[in-house]
Amino acid sequence: MTGRGRSFDPITLEVLRNALEATAQEMGATLKLTSFSPNIKERMDASCAIFDARAQLVAQAEHVPVHLGSMLKAVGPTLEAVGRLEPGDVVIVNDPFVGGAHLPDITLIAPAFAEGGLLGYVAARAHHSDVGGMEPGSMPGRSGEIYQEGIVIPPVRLYARGELQADILRLVLANVRTAAERRGDLNAQLAALRIGERRLAELARRYGAPLLAEGFAAILDYAERRMLRRIAELPAGSYFAEDRLDDDGSGDEPVVIRLRVDVGRDRLTLDFAGSAPQRRGNINAVAPMTHSASFFALKILTDATIPANAGLLRPVEIRIPKGSFLDAQPPAAVCAGNTETTQRIADTVLRAFAQIAPERIPAASQGTMNLIGVGGIDPRSGRPYTYIETIAGGQGGRPGGPGMDGVQCNMTNTMNTPVEALEISYPLRVERYELREGSGGAGRHRGGHGVVRSLTVLGEEARVSLQSDRRRFAPYGLHGGADGARGRNWVREAGGDEREVPGKVSLTLRAGDTVGVETPGGGGWGSASGG
Structure with a gap:
């Protein structure tokens, strides 16, 4: 100081x-x-x-x-x-x-x-x-x-x-x-x-x-000073957590994040040693992204009234192993490092913090941004268009109550594109936009429900890209709460049946084809039986 x-x-x-x-x-x-x-x-x-x-x-x-x-x-x-x-x-x-x-x-x-x-x-x-x-x-x-x-x-x-x-x-x-x-x-x-x-x-x-x-x-x-006081209140010791991404987009192998948190008298250390190496796919995160997700989780652990500025991090050390996918080096692909990997980093840090301050930490929220991008030529103008959106999901059950339904969680708090604005701006039609009932994990405080959102292409063919996760590994519950439902992506060709598509994919849709995203629910907090 x-x-x-x-x-x-x-x-x-x-x-x-x-x-x-x-x-x-x-x-x-x-x-x-x-x-x-x-x-x-x-x-x-x-x-x-x-x-x-x-x-x-x-x-x-x-x-x-x-x-x-x-x-x-x-x-x-x-x-x-x-x-x-x-x-x-x-x-x-x-x-x-x-x-x-x-x-x-x-x-x-x-x-x-x-x-x-x-x-x-x-x-x-x-x-x-x-x-x-x-x-x-x-x-x-x-x-x-x-x-x-x-x-x-x-x-x-x-x-x-x-x-x-x-x-x-x-x-x-x-x-x-x-x-x-x-x-x-x-x-x-x-x-x-x-x-x-x-x-x-x-x-x-x-x-x-x-x-x-x-x-x-x-x-x-x-x-x-406020952060130092908060650290002094925490139980000293070492705490461990692990979570994983479904894959890196280039194969099926899960991508592991490992974390050790050391709490000292006036120091908090987050060490990501043992996390997966840099990947061929695009889930690599540059080091500031790892700091960003850690910074977010620290705010939950501490106190909402502590100013969110550089002073808060002075008593905190964040160690990121060189060569890992949490400290990406050129020419690594990194586009999903922002949208997906930061969400999993936050989940991992919060999982460790739940051992330190269980009265403050919620169960896992949806853990993905469910990003969809659509682009092509707008037949109304003859010009290119690009639509981009991240789709809300379920918030994790909280120590004081249920998780919220259909909200942006953790590393993003953007709003949705209103249906009217979307359909005016792009040659797309929103077919469904509703809560995904039953997707929140059961518990004393249930997890929030995800949503279902589907779009139909109205113009000529369009390219669609999806960046999503928690399609294999569900958002975790805490203290006896059940996991939230996993997410799901699908495509339905005009006049055909739905077919499931991967969490990270780019594909071509034609006029009348529909793409759907069903987002994960949040994990439950506490045993539903109260035991």
Whole structure:
């Protein structure tokens, strides 16, 4: 701890902290309201955050956990790659091995200046519905290397001293299927950054830039102190957990995650030694993704009122074995590392934490994002379209009550695309959208039910990609609760019968064909008999 922030009394510091979180929230609202794609304007598959001058996460909105936790570890390396930024500069990046995400998650970062000095940085990350690659939507079911998943954008200046670098933008847009939509969403991200810069400048005028920097440090120190107090309350010892992904998309072999958690007096260590090596398929996760899922689980273990910033992680060590699929190295395929592997990391960490603080930890939620991507040519316009969505499922039963039905869980909290918006935007028809009754695991507090969602292709043929898991290994129950139901994917050709398809696959559908996703239920918590 630095001991800085002595000029801020507790009330003023809390006012400042809430002002920063409100700024991140306003950035997100601006992004949502000005975006072009349904994936952002309807689902809010985007996140915004604020960093200090040392690229430490100071404040975030309650956006998408998989984005926010990974930005915590990715903004610093991105800034190191581009060097000193000037007023008006904006950096763009989606390179997973620097920016810490998968390719569809494009991040824009801008510096915020006041009184002639650097205050910090504002960042906006958004999942773009297409960034090129072998399949529409850039989430292929069975990619084997990063180059198949889309255009890789290293950290570069999209704006330099306020001037658009048009050649960079042209290069990006020339490699995607839906260029106008991508341009609109990038402009929405830029608008979010401008809001963030403006609000930080206002805070600097109110407090003065030096005092504001001191306040940033004090907010991080406060989170660290709260985390240290929480660690001291936990029972010391070593705790072990294991879980697995169904497969990596290239074969049938399960992919194991192993974890040891060591609780000391003032230190918490998460060690993933023994986890599976890097895979041929696309479930590999870059290290910031592993940090992101661990960060999420730590928030559940601790206290919702502890600020979610870099200070919270100071007393925590996360060890990721080199060569494992939890620390992917180029040219690994990584698109499902975000959507599927982070969910299983979170499940594994929470399973260990359930031994430490059973009164706080729920049973496993659905453990997958059930991502579906559909693309082709829209007969109404003659232009390419790309639809992308993650589908809700069952939440795990909780110590204090049942799991919720049909919600996004753990590493994503995006909304669904409303049926009307989907059918207006794409040549698709929603045939079914309903709860999957009986899919929640039984228990004293049952798991939440999953959902059934099916789409019929109306136009010409379309390519469909599915990224899903928990089709072989069910979401676990806790303390005698039953497992939740496994998920299921199927296709029904026009006039034909349903046939089951793998959890990770890309295939062609023709007009009148239907694809369906039945999502997992959450595990039950506690014995149904009360014993």
